[in-house]
Amino acid sequence: MEDYPKLTEAVANVLTRLREDAGLSKRKLALLTTIDRVYLLQIEQKKYRPTLNAIFLLAQAFGISPGYMVTLIDRECQRLVNAPSAPEE
Numbered sequence: 001m002e003d004y005p006k007l008t009e010a011v012a013n014v015l016t017r018l019r020e021d022a023g024l025s026k027r028k029l030a031l032l033t034t035i036d037r038v039y040l041l042q043i044e045q046k047k048y049r050p051t052l053n054a055i056f057l058l059a060q061a062f063g064i065s066p067g068y069m070v071t072l073i074d075r076e077c078q079r080l081v082n083a084p085s086a087p088e089e
Helices: 007-022 027-034 037-044 051-062 066-083
Strands: none
Touching: 007 037, 007 051, 007 066, 027 037, 027 051, 051 066
């Protein structure tokens, strides 16, 4: 199966933005969601994408619907895909 373009980066960007906007440390977010702190760190470092269960838990912690979180991720994917690439040297 092929990866959806820019999905890992988009998820990392959205998760980091939501967490920072909420004023939460990774440790606090891990406690709120019961998601392992290292796993959250690896998502933010673009090493992993969260499971659907993790998306639901994260959305709940941020006080948004899972559907809205997916919408934010989709918008970020589109932004990244359509962003002009850096010129090669």
